[in-house]
Amino acid sequence: MTECCINPSILSADFVNLEAELKRISNADAVHVDVMDNHFVPNLTLGLPVVERIQAVSPVPLDAHLMIADADRWAPAYADAGVASVTFHAEAAMAPIKLARELRARGAKAGMALRPATPVEPYLDMLSELDMLLIMTVEPGFGGQSFLDVTLPKIRRARAAIDGSGIGVAIQVDGGVTEETIVRAAEAGANVFVAGSAVYGHADPAAAIERLRAAGLAAM
Ligand SMILES: O=C(CO)[C@@H](O)[C@H](O)COP(=O)(O)O
Numbered sequence: 362m363t364e365c366c367i368n369p370s371i372l373s374a375d376f377v378n379l380e381a382e383l384k385r386i387s388n389a390d391a392v393h394v395d396v397m398d399n400h401f402v403p404n405l406t407l408g409l410p411v412v413e414r415i416q417a418v419s420p421v422p423l424d425a426h427l428m429i430a431d432a433d434r435w436a437p438a439y440a441d442a443g444v445a446s447v448t449f450h451a452e453a454a455m456a457p458i459k460l461a462r463e464l465r466a467r468g469a470k471a472g473m474a475l476r477p478a479t480p481v482e483p484y485l486d487m488l489s490e491l492d493m494l495l496i497m498t499v500e501p502g503f504g505g506q507s508f509l510d511v512t513l514p515k516i517r518r519a520r521a522a523i524d525g526s527g528i529g530v531a532i533q534v535d536g537g538v539t540e541e542t543i544v545r546a547a548e549a550g551a552n553v554f555v556a557g558s559a560v561y562g563h564a565d566p567a568a569a570i571e572r573l574r575a576a577g578l579a580a581m
């Protein structure tokens with residue numbers, strides 16, 4: 362595997378200057394947009410109207426991470442808005458296969474996320490319905506948390522299942538990704554890396570992206 366994608370999270374950006382903040386990460390593979398509803402997670406960020414504006418000005422495709430209850434009802438609208446990749450949480454979807462198919466039918470890549478304590482095994486048979494599996498490496502809700510190494514065996518099991526079945530599903534990790542932890546996540550089998558503080562916490566976010574990419578690629 363040679364692909365190593367770095368998707369900065371704008372949760373760590375300056376929300377008053379989002380257009381300028383997006384220009385600072387134009388060498389990223391996508392911009393990760395964290396949508397939180399204060400129900401599925403204890404935090405509130407932004408919703409569809411703001412995502413539509415980000416979509417209009419972003420130099421890179423959007424990777425929407427929906428941390429919202431009732432994903433079956435709300436997620437398709439993000440695909441209709443032209444978001445390239447829409448990720449819902451398995452714990453928030455009544456019918457994840459139907460929802461993944463709806464997202465794809467609307468032209469988006471379908472992603473499904475698992476909280477750190479949610480096992481991957483119940484979902485192995487539906488991986489072919491997905492373009493991306495997001496394994497959360499922190500409890501969703503906030504940026505700036507520490508990477509949970511306890512999730513590494515789950516990443517390894519997901520990678521083994523994906524490689525064993527020959528399906529082309531990306532494995533994304535999100536939370537606490539740094540130049541140090543990206544090495545362990547990449548060795549375990551992840552290939553798409555979300556980084557908020559480790560990108561926007563630096564004076565030169567574009568240079569931070571290049572360092573993360575180099576560290577991830579070297580570990581694959
Ligand atoms: O979804 C989330 C948090 O719930 C993430 O996307 C964070 O925004 C990542 O931030 P860092 O841990 O990289 O600072």
Ligand SMILES: [Fe+2]
Pocket residue numbers: 370393394395426535555
């Ligand atoms: Fe996220």
